[in-house]
Amino acid sequence: MEDIEHFAKAMKLIDADGRRLDGRKFNELRPIRIEAGVLRRADGSAYMEWGGNKVLAAVYGPREAHPRHLQDPARALVQCRYNMAPFSVTDRKRPGPDRRSVEISKVISEAFSSVVFAEQFPRTSVDIFIEVLQADAGTRCAGLTAASVALADAGVPMRDLVASCASGKIDGVVCLDLNKDEDNFGDADCPTAVVPRTGEIVLLQMDGHLTSDEFEKAMDLSIDAARRIYDLQRDALRRRYSVTLEDILKESPPVPSPMQPEGRLPSEDDFGPEGI
Amino acid sequence: MEDIEHFAKAMKLIDADGRRLDGRKFNELRPIRIEAGVLRRADGSAYMEWGGNKVLAAVYGPREAHPRHLQDPARALVQCRYNMAPFSVTDRKRPGPDRRSVEISKVISEAFSSVVFAEQFPRTSVDIFIEVLQADAGTRCAGLTAASVALADAGVPMRDLVASCASGKIDGVVCLDLNKDEDNFGDADCPTAVVPRTGEIVLLQMDGHLTSDEFEKAMDLSIDAARRIYDLQRDALRRRYSVTLEDILKESPPVPSPMQPEGRLPSEDDFGPEGI
Amino acid sequence: MEDIEHFAKAMKLIDADGRRLDGRKFNELRPIRIEAGVLRRADGSAYMEWGGNKVLAAVYGPREAHPRHLQDPARALVQCRYNMAPFSVTDRKRPGPDRRSVEISKVISEAFSSVVFAEQFPRTSVDIFIEVLQADAGTRCAGLTAASVALADAGVPMRDLVASCASGKIDGVVCLDLNKDEDNFGDADCPTAVVPRTGEIVLLQMDGHLTSDEFEKAMDLSIDAARRIYDLQRDALRRRYSVTLEDILKESPPVPSPMQPEGRLPSEDDFGPEGI
Amino acid sequence: MSEEIVSELMRAHVYRLASTGQRLDGRALDEPRKVSLERAFVKTAEGSARVKLGNTDVLVGIKMSVGEPYPDTPNTGVLSTSVELIPMASPTFEAGPPRPEAIELARVVDRGIRESKMVSMEKLCITPKEKVWILFIDIHVLDYDGNLFDACSYAAVAALASTVAPAKSLGLGDDFPLPVEHWPVSVTTAKIKDRLLVDPSLDEERMADARLTVTTDENGDIRAMQKGLSGTFSYDEVKGIIETAQRVGRRIRPLLQSS
């Protein structure tokens, strides 16, 4: 919402029946599809479609941290680089990091630092790359959610997956998972990431205008959604490794374990009925 | 004066009585106030008001020089960074160094290199930071003068303090210590820094138009002024350490020696009658 | 030709007699003058005039490669930096590398990597600097040709000199060595560099529109021209060292061998009848 | 800022103190340091304020100029917030382009001001689509002793409240004070193990596991939040931190409003 003022407050975002512009109810997520293991070179990867968002995440590491003077002798560095493709937004974005992406990279790095068992890999870095290919609000939540699957796909030891979803306020109503119009013309946005099993909050940002009560409603919606997203993450991982198993049975010469199964171009058909 | 042409030569800078726009005589300094030891984190610091200039100087070191390949095995590096705050000038200055500030940083670094006993601290750097908070011509002289006090406050061994003042020519008259209008519409400016006790010249720049005689008049004014400024520098250091002494006597638990006395926000009332 | 569209196709580049705008035949080179050993600080150098091009080349090394992490333990790095002076083109070029010069630097570096005996000098770099002082199309060929002489002048062990010339197509005719107007309004340009004695192609680029037959005609022209340029390169080196010999005989105290003879400012008179 | 290692002993000591409601400098857990404020410190700026929060010392200057609005907000002024973490302020700050810490700091301060609608940016439109006022908030950190989020926010709010638009010199009518409509106050809480400390000093900040900055307005409504560091918060902790931020904010707001 930052950098954009509300110049068209007249726009009606919720109709008389409480339906949002895209037909969703206040507590409804946009369709979500996750696929694990989509890239060949990365140690782990995931592709995610979330409403109009298309996001890729890749993980390399733990690997030797470069440059050396950044190495932490006690633990792995967990470093995220969130990046938007120039064509992922309506007005072309110039390549390279801007201030917004630097901030998002920082808070996502911090979010994962609390769940990765970094002490097991001193002097290394776990490098997380998030590429937003098509943006429709909520890209940091989508990126974080995909990156969590990519970390698991890379076999990085973690306490648990992290799941993320924003809630906000539009036309005075607290709603889950704002899309782009709702974010631009809404009253508040509050991205959250949690460790679903413990309820620990690892990322929390908010801008806009919420009373304490509204904030709690928003958090309740986000935490509940994170649990549903957590199931989709685990489904994606389960599917990824069962597909591999089938492939092994089909092909005669067994694939050596350190080798990645071949990455596939995700297509609409690849995604099962787990989309919401 | 560089980058600015004289588009309003009609402006009269000296009146019939030989008084300048701000009422000063040709050999008069603007009011000067110096306070030593105003920052807590820096090893040494000083705050200076000089006419409309407000300048802070801080010193760190001698400390290990970074990056290592810059270390001089024979002596300390004396490195100054002169910087103007974006709001210190009428038209906002973009943050970060411009060519002017790079040059000023270089000549101030060189000026202090001749007085610091750099051979005593090989492989280290003595880092001098000058921040111009409000600018009114003569900021490099003010910064250098304040930095000299900050070096002493940091306990960096030096041959002597350095004092600095510019002279110039306005309406054809050689004058001491030009203010901003005089600098913009004047004929020459000649910033000078000296070691007052020996008369050694450690910084000398000039632009404009001076005959040899005029140059010597300007230098005479600057060198004389530097001696007066030198007294103000020593006063500031004397005050700084006597205040500390009083504080120690007032408070019962003695402050451990490595700890800095608490920095104070300079206010108008802090400055004694040493202002000229 | 890139970045420039043909907006004046009406321009006639070849007249009824098959003569080009500057009077040349299709297979004629522009006047070429080469002088070796023109700079004092560089380990080797050459100055070249080629039509309206004026190009300097200098070589340093083999010397320790910096920064260290770039050192190749098995061989010398051969690194070229091609640069255009801001005033070398009609519209002032901003100082510093642009994308075009980065690409040209890369392909020239690669071209020399195949002829320098890099294995003899592990962990070092051979640094080639090409400065275009005045540009008239074909600067990369001129730079490469001059740099080859500079490498020899520096005594860098090489399999052979490299010689370079472009061919192209103008008004539908395949022609050698396009000048600036021909390049801007022509149909194709194909810069080539070869090892003349073996015919090995070390640099090859092309843009425009050529049939296979036209391409072969262009290559035939370029390869033939390279042989003529090779003779001029060797003449320049021969002249350089014979001049040195004469100088030694003239002056009584013998110049110690590691010292460079004094560089001279090339003037029109310095160039002999080897210009074509 | 992790380049200075704080011993585990020190951390244990601070934690033991906090477990009994005490802090190194004698404050209560929910007690911010003393705020001192000097307005109009810089005459070359359209507005300015120097704030000391304990020994953290911050100077903010506001410059105004006239320019084009963003195409998607043709009727509103432009707000731009920058932080320079100059090496004068700390041995851990380096010269050069802003690093992620400085960028996050600038953006969090900016969000508090922007989202609270402290300044009515609509009133800073001169000619829709063509000419609007541009507000530059430049934050200069002079001495760093912890909790820049709150110190910078207080200085920015106070500086804006003292800003007079230089309309006359630009031929745009009479000079006028900025149209201030709301009063955001940022309150930052650090977590050390399971203890929460308001307005952490540098020593406390260095050993903190997590950090939460909450900006509330004069109604106690939340306008911006930012969690930082690699630790986590429980939902209940977040609720408690918000309540504290509302309470502390109410005490600090009058300081910023007085002129």
Place this chain on the structure above:
Amino acid sequence: MSEEIVSELMRAHVYRLASTGQRLDGRALDEPRKVSLERAFVKTAEGSARVKLGNTDVLVGIKMSVGEPYPDTPNTGVLSTSVELIPMASPTFEAGPPRPEAIELARVVDRGIRESKMVSMEKLCITPKEKVWILFIDIHVLDYDGNLFDACSYAAVAALASTVAPAKSLGLGDDFPLPVEHWPVSVTTAKIKDRLLVDPSLDEERMADARLTVTTDENGDIRAMQKGLSGTFSYDEVKGIIETAQRVGRRIRPLLQSS
């Protein structure tokens, strides 16, 4: 990309295979890897295509805007091609400004499209000297398994062919597809000792001595060439590589043309 050392043994093995017309992945020497193509992958772009060439995975998005022409080409649109070799795609790619490899890649892809006159840039002039369409070709490499030259070129060509100019939203008449007039196809050959391999995989690319990229149009005419790496080619080798590029190009072109 030389930071990974490939053993001489492996190189010898690949060379022995090539000497008998074989390759590690079973292809013939002049056989490119499978090309798969997904158009309109990105809805926020005016055109886009994702291409997999074997395991090399590339996404190209086309954005269009309106701006001023270059002074020396007042009647033609502007074409701008960028490559980001994002660190996601390979452990050897680093974040930061484009390095020489990325710049060369962008320029070679650009030349193939520009010199073949694939898109009629004259038709993208709106008002001579004042307003023309600007075409941004942004190449995002997602997974790097060799031969980016061809993969990026195919994705750029397919993306351009699927691009619709957003004229309506800019008040410039009806939306229209880009005026595509030619179909350049890039074919890259690598040389290992004296053997030539079309469309080298990453393993082959790492041990190659020289590389030649030839872009031909639908008539088999040459539109752009670029030699790379420190090895050399004989004139006869170059002639052979051009013939192969024409032949392979004819097989790949229909894939890019189909919509």
Place this chain on the structure above:
Amino acid sequence: MSEEIVSELMRAHVYRLASTGQRLDGRALDEPRKVSLERAFVKTAEGSARVKLGNTDVLVGIKMSVGEPYPDTPNTGVLSTSVELIPMASPTFEAGPPRPEAIELARVVDRGIRESKMVSMEKLCITPKEKVWILFIDIHVLDYDGNLFDACSYAAVAALASTVAPAKSLGLGDDFPLPVEHWPVSVTTAKIKDRLLVDPSLDEERMADARLTVTTDENGDIRAMQKGLSGTFSYDEVKGIIETAQRVGRRIRPLLQSS
């Protein structure tokens, strides 16, 4: 440029020589090296000059274009001076953005020309507030053998004196030579211990304690000065250096004026 260590023995030798009025290359202490000058070296520039001062070799090109004046000088042309210390010229120069040495050099050369009012910038105004001539002085150092301040200044002055404004091609009337009104000459003196040497060679420069550049005009008046290096000067030394600069300047000026 301190990366090369000069032995103390060499320094002692040069000092002993200087104490008897001698120098390594046989010059007198106040004798500059031979200046050779070639004008109009670069045809693509509006003016140019290549100067050799001993073995220091410098090429300056002048480019002119038309643009807006600075708001505070609406009636005067714009002058912009850049130096590239290209790595060709010395093993101690590195590619990349200008370092402090290059910036100081450019600014000192610029000041000598600007402050002497060599070129009447008021006459380079085309339409007040709107259109003025912009003069780019680009200094390209080709071979570095000491005392760039003077070599670059001579080349810049000679290049400006040979510059013809390309008015015709821009539809601004007839081409005209730059309105040159004064003739600044820069003379640099180095100090080794207590000895002063005019126009130091590289060997001398490396061991110098202090440096003073004095630019005087045709009346002997001082137009710019710049002290450099970490050594100091006495007031009397400065006076002596100025006298020498006036005397040497008188000898060099005709060289720059001849065309």
